[in-house]
Amino acid sequence: MSDDILDRLVARITLNRNGDPATSYVARMTAKGRAKIAQKLGEEAVETVIAAMGDDRGELIGEASDLVFHLALLLADAGLSFDDIRTELARREGISGLAEKASRKAG
């Protein structure tokens, strides 16, 4: 078993996606479809933003965790995983966001 919680979470999501919606939140959300998962992700993003405006670190950690969990649900529904995100972030490594933006405007 991986010692990375994100890897274990993705493995659990993959297993539960086809489970019983009566006993699994992952299965229930999957059964509702990608639009519902995406909507929930958006709600969690807003809740994270609101938490970030306060000064309760625990609240922000909780909301950010809900956000990442629902992102994992959405990625799984699209046949993607955090490995795909890791690969893309590695590709971007060392490329300044400002330089990248400027190159898009120039092109």
Ligand SMILES: N=c1c2ncn([C@@H]3O[C@H](COP(=O)(O)OP(=O)(O)OP(=O)(O)O)[C@@H](O)[C@H]3O)c2ncn1[C@@H]1O[C@H](COP(=O)(O)O)[C@@H](O)[C@H]1O
């Ligand atoms: N990490 C999580 C996780 N984080 C958040 N959630 C659930 O996400 C749901 C949505 O959160 P909300 O804050 O919107 O709460 P809500 O109950 O819908 O309530 P409202 O805000 O709408 O009133 C809640 O039911 C949370 O319990 C999670 N559900 C599951 N996991 C992981 O996924 C695994 C598989 O879960 P099941 O498929 O449910 O067994 C679990 O073992 C965990 O490891």
